Amino acid sequence: MFIGHYGVALAAKGIQPRLSLGILFLSVQFLDVLFAIFVLAGVEKMRIVTGFTAYHPYDLYFMPFTHSLPGAAIWSIVLAFGLCLFSVSNNPTRRIFSLFVALAVFSHFLLDLPMHTADLTLGFSGQDIKFGFGLWNYMWLSLLAELIVFGFGIVLYWNSNELLHPILTSPGGLLRYGMEFRVSQEKSSSPPHLRPVPDP
Secondary structure, X not given: OOOHHHHHHHHHHHHOOOOOHHHHHHHHOHHHHHHHHHHHHOOOEEEEOOOOOOOOOEEEEEOOOOOOHHHHXXXXXXXXXXXXXXXXXXXXXXXXXXXXXXXHHHHHHHHHHHHOXXXXXXXXXXXXXXXXXXXXXXXXXXXXXXXXXXXXXXXXXXXXXXXXXXXXXXXXXXXXXXXXXXXXXXXHHOOHHHOOOOOO
């Protein structure tokens, strides 16, 4: 899954608005960021095979340290704990922050499971039984799954946004907001001697 991961970040932001959306975006893609680094370092392996799946040509044949069940769990804890150390919030907020970060990281593995071919392992050896339901073999089903997850996140994020929700969902809200903004701009840009003087 690609864009669908960002749906989880948006949903988490909608549920807990105090969280940083940037941190959530990093969290849901943290395993892929590590995977890219590990591939460049020769620790994990992939190859490009034309037509490998209908969705992309990547054969992700060795990635037990980032895309295995224990790997995903460990990196979830590592990132959550690391960010918690640098947080300046009080303890209850830090615990919530860490929990959401950990869940966001681990959600990557859960969302990859139905999409990937059999390349997700239950251990670190790379020789363990591999799982993946292979939705990437079906282009339109893959796109539909991506859009459903991303759309779900958009809905939760949208409904939690106190500024955008009444403006963009109420009848004429956007037009009314635009007119009010335009009037305020005109007032602020008018020379001082032309601005209306408030009644005493």
